[in-house]
Amino acid sequence: MRKTTSLLLASVVAMSSSTALVGMALADDISFILCGDAVDAKHQQYINDWNAANPDDKVVPEVVGWGQCQDKVTTLAVAGTPVDIAYVGSRTLKQFALNDLIVPVPMTDEERASYYNFVPETVTFDGTQWGIPVAFTTKALIWNKGLFEAAGLDPESPPTTWAEQQEYAKTIKEKTDADGFGLVAKTFDGTVHWFLHWVYTNGGSVIDADGNITLDSPQNLEALTALKDIVPYSEEGPTAYEQNEVRAMFLDGTIGMMHIGAGIVPLIKETDIKWGLATLPLGPDAKGPGTLLITDSLAVFKGTGKEDKAIEFGKFFTAPDRQFAYETQFGLTPLRPLPQVDELVAANDYWKVFIDSIEYGGPEPLFTDYIGFQNTIIDMVQSVVTGQAEPAAALTKAAGELEQYK
Known part of the structure; x- marks a missing residue:
């Protein structure tokens, strides 16, 4: 029996008459949904190469905007x-699987080992x-060297701990x-990611792997407390801003530091800002450089x-x-430790900080109802950021609510 969750029910309610076929795929074709505005040229070439070698199993892509x-x-x-196959956020896979909508994707030990540590776990x-x-x-700390210098800080020495990060921000x-x-604390999925930066930089x-909720822990209390403590030195009203909006402020030179992915690099190179990148500052219980590991993936649907x-x-x-x-074209962190990655780091040394933290990183948690999980974490973070709740109480409340979504 399928365990139908709120997200799936909402999708049925929202279903329109346009769901009969995907694109112009014929019965013998493999239908493929990609997210975005257009099929990337490299992806189109890969599809063309497949189709040339598999004329009886041609892939027909359909592009759907990110929002839909x-x-x-x-x-x-x-x-x-x-x-038949679709581009999805990996955080949704557990929900799809438990509703018997997708099939497992077997991989050999060699295939799994080809990825960086913990990527297959996502x-x-x-x-x-x-x-x-x-x-x-993956994520790193970016800082504005000009603002460091104006504040009397060493522009070549970014913070390495939460305590230093708060001191420098102050x-x-x-x-x-x-x-x-x-x-970042807006009602948006990025707020969940932002909190997880702190979680995974404090162990x-x-x-856990057995499905036990581990949110209400000393390490996460330290994380939520550190997030609260830096609010006075952040932009006013952080619940109004998601990551791209905060990034725009940084690019305008009005913010000294932020956590960010490698996609900021081509944008900041177009400015006059002197900048640096470092691994995320660490909490007192960190075992090594940490980061949130976010993957998107290809899911294969059942019954086709x-x-x-x-x-x-x-x-x-x-x-x-x-x-x-494809990764190098879009500034994505490489999925695998290939020889080409060494060449990439040698040519652009900032890539090292995005790769070094993988070893101690953690995935987006998998829940049967990711939207429920997401809303719970956003509510928790916002209650602390706005001063409506203390970290310990907010953490305990959120941990209890997550039991229904695991």
Whole structure:
């Protein structure tokens, strides 16, 4: 029996009459939903190469905007007219799997070992892998060297601990016209990611491999307390800002530090800001450099009759050399430690900070109702940021609420 959750029910309610077929795929084709505005040129080449070698199992892609992509994939699956393979956020895989909507993606030990540590774990639960990683991001600290210098701080020495991060943010706030730290706390999924930066830089976790909620821990209390303590030195009203909005403030030179992915680099190179990147500052219980490991993946849907061929295509599409060529084009963290990565780091040394923290990173937690999990964490963070709740009480409350979503 399917365990239907609120997200899936909402998708059925939202279902429109346009769900019968995907794109112009014929019965013998492999339908493929990609998220975005257009099929990237490299991805189109990979599809063309597959189609040339597999004329009886051609892949027909359909592009759906980021805002609607996940909903459409879910709606098609629940309606019984699933796409063969689709680009999804890995955080949704557990929910799809427990609702019997997708099939496992078997990988050999060699295939799993080809990825960086913990990347396969972002698509795995109960010992089964449910997706093929297709995009990967990690986080680092970026700082404005000019604002450091104006505040009397060493522009070449970023903070390495939470305590230093708060001290430097306070100094910038008090001695310049800028805010010391950019804090993300809007009602948006980025707020969950932001909190997880703190969790994974202090050896914390949210849910363990056995499905036990581990949110209410000393490590996470330290994380939520540190987040609260830096609020006075951040931009005013952080609950109004998501990551891209805070990033825009940093690019305008009005914020001294923030946590960010590698996608900021081409943008900041267009400014006059002197900047640096370092691994995220660490909490008192950290075991090493940490980061949130976010992957998107390819999910293969059940009941199409083309599951095996879709898995074969997914592995072809994300083969190491193809995947690396795509990653470097879009500033994504490499999924695998290929020889080309060493060349990438040698040419652009900032990449080292995004790779070094993988070893101690942690995944987006997998829940049966990710939206429920997301809303619980956002409510927790916002209650602390706005002073409506103390960290200990907010953490305990959130941990209790998460039991229904695991």
